[in-house]
Amino acid sequence: MSNKLSIILFSGTTDKIISAGVLSQAAAAMGSEVKIFVTFWGLLSFTKGPKKMILPKEFENMGAALQEGMQRENVKSWYEMIKEAKEFGAKVYACSMACGVMNIKKQDLDPIVDDMVGAATFLQEAEDGQILFI
C-alpha cells in the first residue's frame, strides 16, 4: 500500500460520499496521507448548512432503511468520518473551476474544506500515490 491516498469526490449522492468517508478515515488511521478533492456534484454537500441525504434514483426508496441500518450498526455520518480523517492530517480541497461554474464562493464552503485549489495542485499533491475517483 502506498503512503498516500487521494480521492476525487465527484458524485453528489450520499451513498458514494459515505464510501469516500470510510476510505478516508481508514487510510488516515493506517498512517496514509489523505487528500480529498471535491468537485462538481460532490460540492453540493460541502457548502455550509445541514447535510441532506441524496440517493440515486434507483435506490431512492431505500433511504429510510439505509438510515436505520446505519443507526443500528453505529456507523458514523460521512461528515464525522472525514472529520476523523482530518484529525490525522487529511486535507479537503474544493475544485476552483467547479466552484466557479456552480457559483460557490470560498465563504460558502463548509469549514471542513481546507482550501479551494485547481486540478494541477491536486495532481501534484497526489503524485506517486493511489488515486480514487468516486
Next chain:
Amino acid sequence: MTEARIIDSRGAACPGPITDLAKAYRNSKVGDLLEMWATDAGVKADAQAWAKKTGNEILEIRDDPDKIVIKIKINKR
C-alpha cells in the same frame, strides 16, 4: 511486563475500531502493549493489515463470547 492498555471499541462499526487503535498508537511508545476490544466482524483482518502497514506486532487474536480481543505490541513509533 508492562500492562496492556485497553482500547474499548465495542459497538463501533468499521473504520471506528482501527481509528481508535491509531489514536492509541499516537500516544504510545515502543514496547507498549495495547489490547483492543471490538465487535465489528472486519476488525481481525483490519488489525492485521494495520500492524503490517505500521510495523507493529499482533500477539494474539481471540474470540470471547461477547467480543473479539486483539493484543498488539508496539515495535515501531
